[in-house]
Amino acid sequence: MNQYDEALKKETAFLGQPRGVGTLSFVQLCSSFSSYAMNAVMIYYLYANAPAGLGFDKADAAQLISLYATVVGMTTIIGSYVCDRILGCRRSLLVARVTGFIGYTLLAFPLGVVGYAAAMGCMVFSSLFAGRCIETLIGKFYDENDGRRDSAFTISYVISNIGAAAPALAGVIAAKSGYHAAFALSAVLSFLGTVAYIATYKKFFGNIGLEPDDPLPADKKRSFVVKMLIVVAIVGTALAVSFATGKLKISSFANVVSTISIFIPLAYLVFIYSSKKTEKHEKKKVLCLLPPFICNAVTLLIWTQTISILAIFYEEKVNRVIFGVEIPAASFQTIPAIFAVCFGSILTMLWTKLGKKQPFGTTKMGFGTILWGLGAMIIALLYVIYPGDAKVNAWWIVLFYAVLMVAEGFTCPIGYSITAVAAPKAFVTQMMTVWSMSQSVGAALNMILVNFYKEGSEVPFFIGIGAVVAILGAVVLAFSKKLAEGMGMEREA
Structure with a gap:
């Protein structure tokens, strides 16, 4: 350079x-x-x-x-x-x-x-x-x-x-x-x-x-681009014809693609790790990134619940009157965005001010994951405090989102940051994509767990999820220094 x-x-x-x-x-x-x-x-x-x-x-x-x-x-x-x-x-x-x-x-x-x-x-x-x-x-x-x-x-x-x-x-x-x-x-x-x-x-x-x-050799670049465009055109045309003729249903295709997307990031991690282009010290970095990757997947499992199971919870069980005005259930989804901007700005200033004294990225991931688990336990607590048809005070939901967005401030941006460090030189952008696809793993886990959700079993359901997530976060937190050193990070300057 x-x-x-x-x-x-x-x-x-x-x-x-x-x-x-x-x-x-x-x-x-x-x-x-x-x-x-x-x-x-x-x-x-x-x-x-x-x-x-x-x-x-x-x-x-x-x-x-x-x-x-x-x-x-x-x-x-x-x-x-x-x-x-x-x-x-x-x-x-x-x-x-x-x-x-x-x-x-x-x-x-x-x-x-x-x-x-x-x-x-x-x-x-x-x-x-x-x-x-x-x-x-x-x-x-x-x-x-x-x-x-x-x-x-x-x-x-x-x-x-x-x-x-x-x-x-x-x-x-x-x-x-x-x-x-x-x-x-x-x-x-x-x-x-x-x-x-x-x-x-x-x-x-x-x-x-x-x-x-x-980089690929010049002749292979042209060949790959031409082949890619041809494949995209063929697949796009085939899908368009199939949908137009009714031979392929939108729902069935979406389900198949969603299922496949569960395994793609995991398979790609294995591919990157086993590649000859990944050097020995880079393989260690990839392995050290795996625990934070798992943490990110389970945190996104909890987030997915906020737009599925918990969306129904807001509609049916929450007294949505705040300052004398009834808030539509859908409007609760704007609360996390407001908190994300506020808490994210505070954390940005904090990391800048701490400089050399700030925690490792892996430490932040572990702590944030524990907070995600705490968020799930708050929902379990609400079912205990407000049993049956009792309506939950809306301010509890504000508190719930406050905890989740502090947690996200510790995990979401930091995940990309540590991935930038851990990515093998030949796979930098691909590793960023693999990290982002932990979202599909979290969404898939939610699809599986929803099958075990039944009315009346909310307390053990959310406590169980919260405990597992918090334990995973605690493990990463306990080994955060070793994971950071394995990725090649010394105390950040």
Whole structure:
């Protein structure tokens, strides 16, 4: 790395971080805002009658939303491979942002089902190239023992959660001006993020992230890209025809894809560990990352319950009157976003102030996981305090989310930070993607555990889950120093 790149890494112009991290944070903000805005109104657009919407029935609309999320999650693996071996982070992110903007723009016009399908194709294509480029690029600005790294990922986490304000704005715009106007908002934000990236990435990034970490030979690059595009075209056409003719149901396809996604991150970890490109000391890093990976999966199991079992709990068992106003059950989902921004900002300042004295990332993961377990136990406690038909005071739910978001502040951004350190050189972006896919493992665990949930057994159900999660966190906390040293981290500077 040349002197100019080293100087860029030492910059402190953006909240004590390099200016390139500022650009990536703004891109993340625009991307998050666009995505939240689109997702907030998409299901209503799908089942609203024409000409306002597309006229799908509600079941198919819900399945289409689920299918899109699952396919996007799956394609990030391919995108991460393209990033690490063909384009590099910078070019991959540029392609992803441009194709994403095209997708949002297509939704902004009344092009019917064909326009919707083309837009979703662009979105999937965007994720196909994006992988986890932003997280990987942020990580490249820091050495292994740079104490600013955790703060940088926490800043990114906070900014991403600011996008949670988008649903309220998109909902108002959709109600007053129609769904296409709301999608136009997403397109505008996507455009701003793309322009900001193009305008600054040469000056703020130097050569950082420009080249792939494990490049294929030039002739193989062309061959891979051509084959990938052909396969994508064939698979996309085959699925479109199958859905159109009724030979393939949206629900059955979504279930199959979801089941497969459980095993992909685990299989990919084995592949990375056993690869000849992973050196001996890097294998140790991968093994040391496995306990935090398990912790992240079980914390996401608890989070998934907040939008499944607990969503019903809010509707049926909570007295939702706060300050004399009854709050809709769905509105409880905005509480964690507010807390995430507040607590994330506090933790960012804390890690920056502590500097050399801050805990290891693995210590933070262990402590945060224990708090996630405590959150599940709070729900069990509420069933004891408010038995039968007694209504739970809404402030308990506020407390529940406060605990969960403090926990998430310790685990979510820090997970990406320690993955940036533990990733083998040949698999940096792919490891970031594998880490993010621990979400699918957590969601799958929730699907399994829901089968054991029965009314009347809530106390042992939530105590059992909370205890297991807290114990896993305690184990990681107890061995956090050894895990951190195994990843090559000394006391962070």
